[in-house]
Amino acid sequence: MPGENLSRDEARERAALLSVDGYDVALDLRSAVGERGDGPRTFRSVTTIRFRCAEPGASSFADLIAPEVTSVSLNGRDLDPGEVFDGARIALADLAADNELVVDARCAYSRTGEGLHRFVDPEDGEVYLYTQYEPADSRRVFANFEQPDLKAPYRFEVRAPEGWTVWSNGAGELADGFWRFAETKPISTYITCVVAGPYHYVTDSYERVLEDGSKLEIPLGAMCRKGLAPYFDADDVFLLTKQGLDFFHEHFAYPYPFGKYDQAFVPEYNLGAMENPGLVTFQEEYIFRGKVTQASYEARANVILHEMAHMWFGDLVTMVWWDDLWLKESFAEFMGTFANVGATRFTDAWTTFANRRKAWAYRADQLPSTHPVTADIRDLQDAKLNFDGITYAKGASVLKQLVAYVGQDAFLEGARRYFERHAYGNTRLADLLSVLGETSGRDMTAWSAAWLQTAGVNSLTPQVLLDDAGRIDELAVLQEAPESHPELRPHRVRVGLYRLGGGGALERYRSTEVDVEGPRTVLPELAGAEVPDLVLVNDDDLTYCKIRFDETSLATLREHLGDLTDPLARALCWSALWNLTRDGLLPAREFVGLMLRFAGRESDIGVLQMLHAWAGTALDRYAAPEWRATGGELLARGALKELRAAGPDSEQQLAWARFFASVASGAADLALLEELLDGTETVEGLTVDQELRWVFLESLAARGVAGEEVLAAELARDDTASGKRHQVRCLAARPSAAVKAQAWARVVESDALSNALVEATIAGFGRPGQAELTAPYTEKYFAVLERVWRERSIQIAMHLVSGLFPAYQDRPGTLAATDAWLTEHADAAPALRRLVLEARDDLARALRAQECDAGA
Numbered sequence: 001m002p003g004e005n006l007s008r009d010e011a012r013e014r015a016a017l018l019s020v021d022g023y024d025v026a027l028d029l030r031s032a033v034g035e036r037g038d039g040p041r042t043f044r045s046v047t048t049i050r051f052r053c054a055e056p057g058a059s060s061f062a063d064l065i066a067p068e069v070t071s072v073s074l075n076g077r078d079l080d081p082g083e084v085f086d087g088a089r090i091a092l093a094d095l096a097a098d099n100e101l102v103v104d105a106r107c108a109y110s111r112t113g114e115g116l117h118r119f120v121d122p123e124d125g126e127v128y129l130y131t132q133y134e135p136a137d138s139r140r141v142f143a144n145f146e147q148p149d150l151k152a153p154y155r156f157e158v159r160a161p162e163g164w165t166v167w168s169n170g171a172g173e174l175a176d177g178f179w180r181f182a183e184t185k186p187i188s189t190y191i192t193c194v195v196a197g198p199y200h201y202v203t204d205s206y207e208r209v210l211e212d213g214s215k216l217e218i219p220l221g222a223m224c225r226k227g228l229a230p231y232f233d234a235d236d237v238f239l240l241t242k243q244g245l246d247f248f249h250e251h252f253a254y255p256y257p258f259g260k261y262d263q264a265f266v267p268e269y270n271l272g273a274m275e276n277p278g279l280v281t282f283q284e285e286y287i288f289r290g291k292v293t294q295a296s297y298e299a300r301a302n303v304i305l306h307e308m309a310h311m312w313f314g315d316l317v318t319m320v321w322w323d324d325l326w327l328k329e330s331f332a333e334f335m336g337t338f339a340n341v342g343a344t345r346f347t348d349a350w351t352t353f354a355n356r357r358k359a360w361a362y363r364a365d366q367l368p369s370t371h372p373v374t375a376d377i378r379d380l381q382d383a384k385l386n387f388d389g390i391t392y393a394k395g396a397s398v399l400k401q402l403v404a405y406v407g408q409d410a411f412l413e414g415a416r417r418y419f420e421r422h423a424y425g426n427t428r429l430a431d432l433l434s435v436l437g438e439t440s441g442r443d444m445t446a447w448s449a450a451w452l453q454t455a456g457v458n459s460l461t462p463q464v465l466l467d468d469a470g471r472i473d474e475l476a477v478l479q480e481a482p483e484s485h486p487e488l489r490p491h492r493v494r495v496g497l498y499r500l501g502g503g504g505a506l507e508r509y510r511s512t513e514v515d516v517e518g519p520r521t522v523l524p525e526l527a528g529a530e531v532p533d534l535v536l537v538n539d540d541d542l543t544y545c546k547i548r549f550d551e552t553s554l555a556t557l558r559e560h561l562g563d564l565t566d567p568l569a570r571a572l573c574w575s576a577l578w579n580l581t582r583d584g585l586l587p588a589r590e591f592v593g594l595m596l597r598f599a600g601r602e603s604d605i606g607v608l609q610m611l612h613a614w615a616g617t618a619l620d621r622y623a624a625p626e627w628r629a630t631g632g633e634l635l636a637r638g639a640l641k642e643l644r645a646a647g648p649d650s651e652q653q654l655a656w657a658r659f660f661a662s663v664a665s666g667a668a669d670l671a672l673l674e675e676l677l678d679g680t681e682t683v684e685g686l687t688v689d690q691e692l693r694w695v696f697l698e699s700l701a702a703r704g705v706a707g708e709e710v711l712a713a714e715l716a717r718d719d720t721a722s723g724k725r726h727q728v729r730c731l732a733a734r735p736s737a738a739v740k741a742q743a744w745a746r747v748v749e750s751d752a753l754s755n756a757l758v759e760a761t762i763a764g765f766g767r768p769g770q771a772e773l774t775a776p777y778t779e780k781y782f783a784v785l786e787r788v789w790r791e792r793s794i795q796i797a798m799h800l801v802s803g804l805f806p807a808y809q810d811r812p813g814t815l816a817a818t819d820a821w822l823t824e825h826a827d828a829a830p831a832l833r834r835l836v837l838e839a840r841d842d843l844a845r846a847l848r849a850q851e852c853d854a855g856a
Helices: 008-017 228-230 235-251 294-310 326-343 349-364 379-384 390-406 410-421 429-440 444-451 550-562 567-582 588-601 606-624 625-645 651-663 667-678 690-702 707-718 721-733 737-748 756-764 776-793 794-803 812-824 830-854
Strands: 019-026 042-052 060-063 068-074 078-079 090-091 098-108 113-118 128-132 153-159 165-167 172-175 179-180 194-197 198-211 215-224 259-267 279-283 459-466 472-480 491-498 506-516 520-522 534-539
Touching: 008 019, 008 060, 019 606, 019 707, 068 090, 078 429, 078 794, 090 098, 098 113, 098 459, 128 259, 153 194, 165 172, 165 179, 194 259, 198 228, 198 235, 215 228, 215 235, 228 812, 235 259, 235 294, 235 326, 235 410, 279 294, 294 326, 326 349, 326 390, 349 390, 349 444, 349 567, 349 606, 379 794, 379 830, 390 429, 390 491, 410 429, 410 690, 429 444, 444 459, 459 491, 472 491, 472 506, 491 550, 506 520, 506 534, 506 550, 506 812, 534 550, 534 567, 550 567, 550 588, 567 588, 567 606, 567 830, 588 606, 588 625, 588 830, 606 625, 606 651, 625 651, 625 667, 651 690, 667 690, 690 721, 690 756, 707 721, 721 737, 721 756, 737 756, 737 776, 756 794, 776 812, 776 830, 794 830, 812 830
Parallel strands: 019 153, 215 259, 259 279
Antiparallel strands: 019 042, 042 098, 060 090, 068 078, 068 098, 113 128, 128 194, 153 179, 165 194, 172 179, 198 215, 459 472, 472 520, 491 506, 491 534
């Protein structure tokens, strides 16, 4: 649609021209229930914007995506909607110094999770609404100036169906049939929010005496669908919320500025969560219907604290444009783990960060689309794709390196000055570097150039030379960079020396913290040390790098990885071995073998679950095709052994049960899954709850054992929104050409499915082990790409482009077809090309890894 993709240059020009004084937004949501007429279901949206223009007589535009605009008034002058509204923008000519714009429109409810999403609960027929805007979908709900640096206060007024409750950023009350909400502080459009419906709502409060002796009181609320209320552990959510508020007040010394603090767990949510001030939204999957491991609770805690950190980093102080998205996301990612370790029961959260979150960063930073942490964001489509592993996990890793570089006290003092200096404003990179330079006394320019303004990941390898007595003569760290991004960076690292003790434990006996610079850095302080069995060059995970090993260290890990007593060191070694596998330097079958030998001894449940995921990828993507059947049998046999050996009712037992289901393929394994489902077989302590039943059924469906009738019966047993998603995924996973054709048609040729069911269908369609069934869709995929990108919302288009790429057609011909499309469509939308390039790179990496594995 013309004008829908706002460019950075247009935003910069508009920000120089306009200043916004305030919004009044009136929404009538009574149309959310009952029968709808012809066309899309819509609601009335009336927006009044008061704004100033620096150049009276100039022209600009407001943003709005709506099926219909009823009226437009500028400074009391009626404008013809047919002339000024093009479907995405409202042209504003001959502006005065002070202006008032009133727009009356019919906006559409969403089924894609963008804008005002409408969900009908299949369990009880209740309707639930919530908004999700980032980066630029508030214009689907009300007319505005959709860019982060045109901040303003907002007053919302909402009419809703009888019996509903409505929430927004400010405190609200119902009077005369209208929900009216307190005016917000100046905030950006993308973090305004409305949630409405018959939600189950629980309240609490937080109190704190501030340094000046005044008392801060924050009303707390948490909500979910009524159908999830029996599973909602709101007490734990409130506990984490209070712990986070204590932690951030102690470290930021800036009182929470947005009044109340509600947290809404909502259905069919595209993201993990969103930091709307006063009304944070989360995916409802963080409410657990069945037994989960502590890793799931830790992940939820991390997200709660991540979003809370945004109240300061992102909401109070916001980036000027999406180039500096990292100014909020990297900080929130870092602070989420920092607070988890410092304030909650999850004191080992840095281990999870090293093992799971950084794996996301390493993958993203080796794609052809890699970019500096401070990215070049030309437009909104670029922005949408940059919520990635670099902006989040690499950025947080870089901040962890920054803390090691300048010291924690200087870092936090810099944050405090940043808030005081820029409260309710917008910032760029230079603003942050300025305060950090002040508090640390260091010149941040060189550090920023190396870490924030260049792309790519370095590899650090130990080089150990021994003297005649068998002690270390010289230990050096070698730094390398890929040819595509040759920057060598300064790394503050701890180098740990480990050796096997008499009891067989592999433990650190010496370490040193040093600055690694250039291609080779000698560590004179380790000269004369006893010879190590293992050298770990990024011990304690202070920097962002790929860890490599010398031959002795690698040989030690092959035999004694499970003997490493330190959980973080063990996680770092697993991560390094996985990077070697991805890089085609370690055969996939060897990684699988290491997992089978040592994962049963892994004490950190999050690391164990990550190892299961990596082993599955190693088998399905990186192993030579001719070895996969053997590898699958080995994994299934090993998983079943560990399942039976695990402690009854333990987290390890649950993790191994899920992994066994994912790799089960032989008749006996599949029969066992059926018997566990019908209760004729048991594993002591293993409760096969509803969520685990769906895990077993997905494997059975994909193997052709559980058919449509079985899945229909299971849905009758679990006739809920969650059950429907599971059933749709299982149906699409069945090994049938007709099933694949139906799944393809439902997501590609129709837009009737909601975002959640589109994702579920795609997940079932593209199963490993079904390459012959999906082979006919390679040509179809490339034929529909541009149409999908043109006709579908960007969120759904991203799901389709990434999810339907023929990744399991892992042969050179698929690579050639991808290259041909890229060559023939050089003028396709850059964001579309980026997604295809990323999928192409993953495929090329898989083929290289398979070549390595075949030679093993």
